[in-house]
Amino acid sequence: MDRVWIVMFGILAVVLQTTLSPVVACCGGAPDVVFLFVVFLALQRRTTLGLWFAFALGLVQDVAGGGPLGLNPSILVAVAYLVSLLRTKLFKENYSAQVLIVVLLTCAQQFFMFYWMNTLLNTEFQLGQWLSRAAVMSLYHALLGPPLFAGLARLIPGDDVYQHLILGGPPHTPRLRFRRMG
Amino acid sequence: MPEFFWKWRKEIAFSLLILISLGLLVAQRQPDIFTTGIRQGVALVLLPLQKLSTAAIHRARHTVSLLTSLGTLRSENTALKNQVERLRLEILRLKEGAAENAALRQQLGYKQKTRWKFIPAEVIARDPASWLERVRVNRGYSDGVRAGAGVITPLGVAGRISEVNFYSATVMLLPDPQSSVAAEDERSRVPGTVKGNGSRSLALLHVTGEDDVRAGDPVVTSSISTIFPSGIPVGEVAGVAPRENDLMLEIHLKPRVEFNTLDRVLILEPEE
Numbered sequence: 001m002d003r004v005w006i007v008m009f010g011i012l013a014v015v016l017q018t019t020l021s022p023v024v025a026c027c028g029g030a031p032d033v034v035f036l037f038v039v040f041l042a043l044q045r046r047t048t049l050g051l052w053f054a055f056a057l058g059l060v061q062d063v064a065g066g067g068p069l070g071l072n073p074s075i076l077v078a079v080a081y082l083v084s085l086l087r088t089k090l091f092k093e094n095y096s097a098q099v100l101i102v103v104l105l106t107c108a109q110q111f112f113m114f115y116w117m118n119t120l121l122n123t124e125f126q127l128g129q130w131l132s133r134a135a136v137m138s139l140y141h142a143l144l145g146p147p148l149f150a151g152l153a154r155l156i157p158g159d160d161v162y163q164h165l166i167l168g169g170p171p172h173t174p175r176l177r178f179r180r181m182g
Numbered sequence: 183m184p185e186f187f188w189k190w191r192k193e194i195a196f197s198l199l200i201l202i203s204l205g206l207l208v209a210q211r212q213p214d215i216f217t218t219g220i221r222q223g224v225a226l227v228l229l230p231l232q233k234l235s236t237a238a239i240h241r242a243r244h245t246v247s248l249l250t251s252l253g254t255l256r257s258e259n260t261a262l263k264n265q266v267e268r269l270r271l272e273i274l275r276l277k278e279g280a281a282e283n284a285a286l287r288q289q290l291g292y293k294q295k296t297r298w299k300f301i302p303a304e305v306i307a308r309d310p311a312s313w314l315e316r317v318r319v320n321r322g323y324s325d326g327v328r329a330g331a332g333v334i335t336p337l338g339v340a341g342r343i344s345e346v347n348f349y350s351a352t353v354m355l356l357p358d359p360q361s362s363v364a365a366e367d368e369r370s371r372v373p374g375t376v377k378g379n380g381s382r383s384l385a386l387l388h389v390t391g392e393d394d395v396r397a398g399d400p401v402v403t404s405s406i407s408t409i410f411p412s413g414i415p416v417g418e419v420a421g422v423a424p425r426e427n428d429l430m431l432e433i434h435l436k437p438r439v440e441f442n443t444l445d446r447v448l449i450l451e452p453e454e
Contacts, residue, residue: 015228018307018318019235023243025442028381030310048195055199059206063224064232065309066316066345066352069217070206077199084192117313120207123359125313125380137311 002156006041006049009152010057013037018064029136031144032109034061038076039105040149042083044158054080068121075112079105095146102145103138110134225318225347232307233320240445298411301325301449303333306350313380315341315358315441321449322349330409332450338415338438339363339403340447351449355441356384356416364407365416370394373404376416376435384417386433391424393431401435410450 013033021030034057042050058073065072083105114130117123187194209217251258303319321327323346331343333353341361344354354361357378365376365386372393374386389395399419405412417435425432 011228011231015231015235017311018309019232019239022308022310022442023239025310032311035311048192051192051195051199055203058203059220060224060228061309063221064228064307064318065312065314066307066318066354067309067312067314068207068210069220070203070210074200074203074207077196077203081192081196113313117359121360123313123380125359129380133313 014060014064027136031140042080050080098146099142102141106138106141107134236306297453298450299453305445315355317353322347322351327351332409333447364404365401366404368400368402384435389431
């Protein structure tokens with residue numbers, strides 16, 4: 001059932017990103033709801049589900065925003081993988097730690113974007129442009145991220161202690177998505 | 183073997199997905215049936231949702247602006263009526279001038295200028311988190327839009343169509359780092375190329391230090407442009423400086439169009 005929620009929220013995130021987000025954009029930046037959703041999923045699930053959803057959402061975001069196909073998937077997959085690698089070390093219970101995680105991931109995402117654009121699309125973005133974008137978007141994400149995660153965690157339960165820490169309930173039993181073969 | 187896949191499943195999935203993404207990025211250069219199919223399919227599913235969401239946001243903004251402007255409606259109405267009268271007279275004058283111009287061109291044996299038709303379109307989506315400056319509009323193949331067509335607003339050049347689907351199209355706006363338009367200084371007729379750099383200012387390239395370009399000069403589309411009629415405003419020269427170790431000038435333009443609040447555009451198509 002929660003996969004249905006994930007798909008629905010994913011589509012909703014893309015639609016909001018391309019229609020509502022421009023309304024609140026300022027100072028050359030805006031919140032990236034799709035990025036926040038991908039970070040949330042990668043934090044919540046220890047399986048490869050986060051990677052596949054990051055890819056699919058990136059693809060949909062590229063089409064929805066009119067960007068070149070493959071740009072957002074590669075960056076979101078990289079972010080999801082980064083989260084999955086550090087996930088057990090990153091998990092912190094307090095609000096400010098979550099803010100720090102989101103800010104660092106936003107800077108990394110923006111740097112991947114800056115590097116990818118200049119390498120693959122032959123653009124000439126300056127390092128200053130990365131810094132200013134990363135600063136504005138980090139601010140948006142720091143404000144939006146933790147409350148959004150807490151809200152989403154009620155509908156899309158996690159498979160470890162994160163759920164317990166956010167909602168204050170008993171820890172959920174880890175749910176293995178794949179059975180060990182052989 | 184299965185143990186190996188199980189142990190490294192995350193790394194395998196990561197590598198596979200990155201390779202597919204890179205493959206898609208490379209495939210952009212020569213769109214094939216696969217990438218076009220993905221775009222058409224996803225766009226078709228998303229379009230109604232984006233239209234619905236945009237309509238709701240427009241309605242909400244409209245209501246808010248209506249409520250805040252209730253006090254000034256009467257004076258605004260009078261001012262607009264006066265403006266309509268002035269514009270009606272202006273249209274008559276321009277029609278007369280255009281007819282005279284056409285007659286003179288015919289007498290002198292000049293080639294007739296291309297006539298343009300305008301396809302009005304509404305912006306239904308944009309991704310403000312993207313580094314590219316692109317928007318999606320609610321007109322596509324079915325409305326006669328083709329890739330590469332020029333896009334303008336009543337204020338000036340907005341960009342060009344970079345990709346077309348059945349019922350929607352993507353507009354590459356002027357500030358997009360991959361956008362360029364043939365233009366000229368309206369005062370001195372110095373030609374150049376207006377290029378986007380991903381920020382809100384534009385650059386006028388290929389202008390040498392000997393050319394006469396000054397701050398405040400209006401820049402308009404050039405007559406060599408094949409996608410825009412000549413004389414459409416592009417922007418205004420904001421600053422001119424010589425480039426280091428170069429014969430060219432570094433010219434910054436302030437665009438005429440406010441790209442952040444763009445909600446309606448006109449797509450240009452040459453008449454048959």
